[in-house]
Amino acid sequence: xxxxxxxxxxxxxxxxxxxxxxxxxxxxxxxxxxxxxxxxxxxxxxxxxxxxxxxxxxxxxxxxxxxxxxxxxxxxxxxxxxxxxxxxxxxxxxxxxxxxxxxxxxxxxxxxxxxxxxxxxxxxxxxxxxxxxxxxxxxxxxxxxxxxxxxxxxxxxxxxxxxxxxxxxxxxxxxxxxxxxxxxxxxxxxxxxxxxxxxxxxxxxxxxxxxxxxxxxxxxxxxxxxxxxxxxxxxxxxxxxxxxxxxxxxxxxxxxxxxxxxxxxxxxxxxxxxxxxxxxxxxxx
Amino acid sequence: xxxxxxxxxxxxxxxxxxxxxxxxxxxxxxxxxxxxxxxxxxxxxxxxxxxxxxxxxxxxxxxxxxxxxxxxxxxxxxxxxxxxxxxxxxxxxxxxxxxxxxxxxxxxxxxxxxxxxxxxxxxxxxxxxxxxxxxxxxxxxxxxxxxxxxxxxxxxxxxxxxxxxxxxxxxxxxxxxxxxxxxxxxxxxxxxxxxxxxxxxxxxxxxxxxxxxxxxxxxxxxxxxxxxxxxxxxxxxxxxxxxxxxxxxxxxxxxxxxxxxxxx
Amino acid sequence: xxxxxxxxxxxxxxxxxxxxxxxxxxxxxxxxxxxxxxxxxxxxxxxxxxxxxxxxxxxxxxxxxxxxxxxxxxxxxxxxxxxxxxxxxxxxxxxxxxxxxxxxxxxxxxxxxxxxxxxxxxxxxxxxxxxxxxxxxxxxxxxxxxxxxxxxxxxxxxxxxxxxxxxxxxxxxxxxxxxxxxxxxxxxxxxxxxxxxxx
Numbered sequence: 011x012x013x014x015x016x017x018x019x020x021x022x023x024x025x026x027x028x029x030x031x032x033x034x035x036x037x038x039x040x041x042x043x044x045x046x047x048x049x050x051x052x053x054x055x056x057x058x059x060x061x062x063x064x065x066x067x068x069x070x071x072x073x074x075x076x077x078x079x080x081x082x083x084x085x086x087x088x089x090x091x092x093x094x095x096x097x098x099x100x101x102x103x104x105x106x107x108x109x110x111x112x113x114x115x116x117x118x119x120x121x122x123x124x125x126x127x128x129x130x131x132x133x134x135x136x137x138x139x140x141x142x143x144x145x146x147x148x149x150x151x152x153x154x155x156x157x158x159x160x161x162x163x164x165x166x167x168x169x170x171x172x173x174x175x176x177x178x179x180x181x182x183x184x185x186x187x188x189x190x191x192x193x194x195x196x197x198x199x200x201x202x203x204x205x206x207x208x209x210x211x212x213x214x215x216x217x218x219x220x221x222x223x224x225x226x227x228x229x230x231x232x233x234x235x236x237x238x239x240x241x242x243x244x245x246x247x248x249x250x251x252x253x254x255x256x257x258x259x260x261x262x263x264x265x266x267x268x269x270x271x272x273x274x275x276x277x278x279x280x281x282x283x284x285x286x287x288x289x290x291x292x293x294x295x
Numbered sequence: 296x297x298x299x300x301x302x303x304x305x306x307x308x309x310x311x312x313x314x315x316x317x318x319x320x321x322x323x324x325x326x327x328x329x330x331x332x333x334x335x336x337x338x339x340x341x342x343x344x345x346x347x348x349x350x351x352x353x354x355x356x357x358x359x360x361x362x363x364x365x366x367x368x369x370x371x372x373x374x375x376x377x378x379x380x381x382x383x384x385x386x387x388x389x390x391x392x393x394x395x396x397x398x399x400x401x402x403x404x405x406x407x408x409x410x411x412x413x414x415x416x417x418x419x420x421x422x423x424x425x426x427x428x429x430x431x432x433x434x435x436x437x438x439x440x441x442x443x444x445x446x447x448x449x450x451x452x453x454x455x456x457x458x459x460x461x462x463x464x465x466x467x468x469x470x471x472x473x474x475x476x477x478x479x480x481x482x483x484x485x486x487x488x489x490x491x492x493x494x495x496x497x498x499x500x501x502x503x504x505x506x507x508x509x510x511x512x513x514x515x516x517x518x519x520x521x522x523x524x525x526x527x528x529x530x531x532x533x534x535x536x537x538x539x540x541x542x543x544x545x546x547x548x549x550x551x552x553x554x555x556x557x558x559x
Numbered sequence: 560x561x562x563x564x565x566x567x568x569x570x571x572x573x574x575x576x577x578x579x580x581x582x583x584x585x586x587x588x589x590x591x592x593x594x595x596x597x598x599x600x601x602x603x604x605x606x607x608x609x610x611x612x613x614x615x616x617x618x619x620x621x622x623x624x625x626x627x628x629x630x631x632x633x634x635x636x637x638x639x640x641x642x643x644x645x646x647x648x649x650x651x652x653x654x655x656x657x658x659x660x661x662x663x664x665x666x667x668x669x670x671x672x673x674x675x676x677x678x679x680x681x682x683x684x685x686x687x688x689x690x691x692x693x694x695x696x697x698x699x700x701x702x703x704x705x706x707x708x709x710x711x712x713x714x715x716x717x718x719x720x721x722x723x724x725x726x727x728x729x730x731x732x733x734x735x736x737x738x739x740x741x742x743x744x745x746x747x748x749x750x751x752x753x754x755x756x757x758x
Contacts, residue, residue, distance in 0.1 A: 024752035025744040064504060066754055068576070074757030090513040098508045105501035108509075109447035109454070109582070112298060112426070119520040121509035124439070126516045133520075152297070154450065168509060299635045363637045367697040374695050374702050380709025398710065405693045409639060416638035425634075440573070444581050444623075448631045455586035459593055473598060480598040485734065487594045488587070488607065492738055495583040496746055503575040503749075511575055 012037035018075035030056040032231035045222035046211040049252025053231040054211040058180045062096050097169035100180040103161035107153045115149040118168045139167040143197045159190020176207040219256040219276035240273040298449040300425050307351035309422035311526030314431040316533045317419040323536050324415030330543035337411050344414035357417040375402035425449050427523045439517045568659040576749040577616040584608035584624035602727045610654045610735040616750040618655025625651035649679040669736045673729030680724045685717045698723045
């Protein structure tokens with residue numbers, strides 16, 4: 011059985027007329043990296059929040075179908091049970107700061123305190139997480155004094171100390187400067203290497219192409235397709251769904267360069283290997 | 296971004312006492328003089344508070360607090376001295392206004408009472424870390440969630456007020472008048488406050504989610520990263536305070552019964 | 560503003576959204592006071608957050624917002640204002656109940672809510688003013704009336720407080736109702752919506 015199973019998920023926000031999610035079904039395997047793409051209002055954020063049962067337990071509204079994590083139906087579990095298994099990081103780093111702690115170190119401890127983790131164990135996990143995300147140097151700073159990128163990594167640290175198996179990220183870099191984004195993506199690399207299951211909504215399409223094992227394309231609340239990045243970005247109807255393919259894919263499409271299975275490459279490496287080792291790949295940069 | 300808490304860690308005698316003990320001090324400081332009566336106990340406790348603050352090197356931090364209440368007290372003295380009704384003894388005159396001894400004495404009582412309360416409060420407020428207050432509350436059975444609300448206030452309020460100057464500048468640059476007739480100024484209020492309200496409510500939704508995904512509603516027994524451990528002086532001080540309170544109550548009862556009286 | 564709602568207005572089951580509303584409401588109280596003094600308005604306008612939270616999430620959240628506003632003010636600026644937390648809590652409860660029973664939709668209802676909130680404030684504050692400040696409020700207009708009435712007695716003190724509080728609360732409630740009307744529906748639904756099934 012897949013780690014995450016979504017069956018016929020339907021959801022409508024209170025007071026809304028349109029379904030935010032309309033009959034979405036998919037399976038996500040343990041250790042998989044799934045990118046979620048689609049235009050604004052396609053239902054991407056709603057989908058991520060449904061994985062933790064925030065939809066509908068927090069937002070209320072009309073709900074149908076089911077989401078199960080390791081066989082546990084999220085609708086019948088509380089968010090505080092689920093967040094031990096599934097962590098969520100979202101756009102605005104500022105609003106993820108609890109406001110109740112005076113230092114970064116204490117801030118990261120927030121979730122562990124709520125779960126009654128003994129202080130010694132807390133310190134072990136916090137030290138490890140800070141090391142992993144390269145934020146140990148900020149430990150005594152005031153949480154609100156950090157830059158966006160530092161703050162977002164602190165938020166991520168506050169999630170990973172709870173040791174979830176799945177990490178859901180909803181546009182974690184959309185409000186960060188380029189340097190801050192890079193730092194966050196480096197942290198994502200580390201988590202991916204650790205074998206965490208990751209579901210990430212992201213507009214930086216190159217990143218989605220490079221990281222994802224599979225990509226979900228959503229539009230108007232419906233799952234248009236879920237497939238490998240190459241299959242998704244080789245589709246002819248991307249523009250209709252408000253998505254732009256990675257630059258390498260666009261260039262190769264223009265040049266008519268595709269691999270034997272008829273799909274276009276999505277990353278520099280793929281493009282390079284396709285164009286042959288003759289050094290021509292370098293010019294595509 | 297800073298906290299509006301007036302607390303400062305000085306590793307002092309007062310810092311070592313538990314929040315409960317310091318709160319008990321406030322209660323005793325207000326209740327004891329009220330039970331015993333007379334101005335001497337009030338004056339004595341006020342001086343004790345000042346000494347405690349000075350000993351912990353935080354007396355100067357009480358200045359802003361004194362200033363806020365001091366201004367109101369000034370108006371009380373004026374209102375009482377010059378306008379208190381009933382028979383009066385004239386102290387002096389300013390034009391048509393007569394300064395009255397009865398009113399003045401009455402207002403001095405108010406001033407002393409308020410200053411006593413303020414200094415006692417400072418012993419608690421200036422020497423107690425908000426998160427330690429929260430730990431005590433939670434240990435005494437108050438919901439950790441309410442405890443969170445309490446502690447977060449110290450940082451979330453300055454965060455909101457910090458935006459006000461930005462908003463004021465922005466609205467002024469769009470030609471909004473913030474000075475002039477009352478009507479003009481009233482009209483300026485809504486455009487100033489609405490952006491604050493809208494953004495803070497939107498933030499509220501996101502912050503709720505951020506808290507929920509970090510086990511905010513967990514039913515586990517909460518632990519603390521830094522457990523507050525009171526100094527060895529805490530117990531004796533608390534016992535002494537309780538003894539003083541008991542003494543005050545006993546004196547009060549005896550006075551009601553008519554066994555003792557306080558020379559006024 | 561939705562009309563009379565279901566269930567009890569006194570439900571103590573506070574969800575996260577209601578709890579996090581409290582710091583926001585208190586911040587709004589602070590900012591209201593700040594702007595009112597910056598514009599030199601003759602009103603406090605320091606209970607808009609209390610009233611808004613009471614409308615959105617009921618009298619319990621309103622009362623907590625009001626009470627904690629003064630507690631925090633007491634802990635950071637003015638110790639004696641802590642006891643006036645009772646007044647703000649009373650305002651929160653009054654407004655929460657008025658909104659719950661649907662009296663905050665039209666001008667006459669809002670006016671009545673303002674009067675009720677103002678009177679609740681007067682009833683709680685006056686004894687406190689007498690106990691701590693000999694009956695005055697620290698507001699020029701109110702204290703002028705108090706002085707004119709001999710600077711003593713419950714009546715003079717109550718008049719002092721009425722002059723300060725009644726106009727303030729009426730204005731605050733009209734501001735509250737105006738803002739509440741334009742708040743996004745999706746925000747209010749966090750506090751008031753019910754679930755339904757699509758299966």
